[in-house]
Amino acid sequence: MTPIPHAITLANGKGGVGKTSLAAHIAAIAGLSGWQVLTVDIDEQGNLGADFGIDGDDGDSIRRALVLEDPNEFNPVEVRKNVDLICGGAATKAAWTVISDNARGGDGAAIARFGQLLAPIANDYDLVVFDTPPAVGSVAVQAALACTGGVIIPVKPDSRSLDGLPLVAKAVTSARTFNPDIIVDGVVIFGVGAANKKIRQRALDNVLPLIEPGGIPFLGFIRTSELAAVDTRDLNQLAHEYESFVIEEAKTALPWYKRRNGDGDAEKARSYSSAAGGLASDYQEITTRVLREVANRSEAQSVKRAVGQ
């Protein structure tokens, strides 16, 4: 049985494909919908805390929990309504070294230890979201794949980015040694022109044959918006928070014909991204599909448990 069936893992060996952005948004939107969510950043870069606007402990609680083999050392902190985070960062490196040393020492189950330690805490939540480093064969990613119920693969639509997909598919297949029920929940094409139907179709054609036979449960899209991406990070906001902010700003902004140097509040005269609403709704749509997959899986697991399988 999958150690944490209600966990999803954002995974791709490529960097900058939207793993962290998706992890933060899926978690925050699920939290707003009343789900209790635990996010776990197993990346040495520790970017997920920054997306939520917090500094964090640089991954020290993950290090302590794994080195001391004590789940009580995991230290989730609240980052949004109904959302907690176990921070990533440089200190996690020591944790993965312990696991890989144990594995090299002949401990076949060492990779599965992370999930076993996290499972008691994970059981207090409805959804667990792993953000991972851009290194799909790393011990950190293997540890997440060994315990997660589902995997979501963000990709960019260019062919070089799509080339990385077979590696993720291979990593998912190897994870079945510890986690036979793991499945790919979906693929998200990150950074697509909102109206570019041709790119969407090409991405779809490229992605589908690479995933397991039988197809994938869903294919999602996040539209490209560099201004929104920069603004949200500068303002420590997620897309839906940025959307509300832009609406409020628009109510008080000076009309363009009154905007001159020294005329009014310069910040209010600044233009924000017109893609804010669309971006927020892209994340909303993907979250709805993810939650549907997780709810189905959690229900199936409880039935299995009830009949003692």
Ligand SMILES: Nc1ncnc2c1ncn2[C@@H]1O[C@H](COP(=O)(O)OP(=O)(O)OP(=O)(O)O)[C@@H](O)[C@H]1O
């Ligand atoms: N909708 C968007 N349109 C364009 N760029 C975006 C959008 N959302 C985020 N970005 C930018 O894309 C970059 C990568 O995003 P993100 O950090 O989520 O990727 P990642 O896969 O987690 O990267 P890494 O592998 O380094 O951890 C960031 O610089 C971010 O500002």
Ligand SMILES: [Mg+2]
């Ligand atoms: Mg990241």
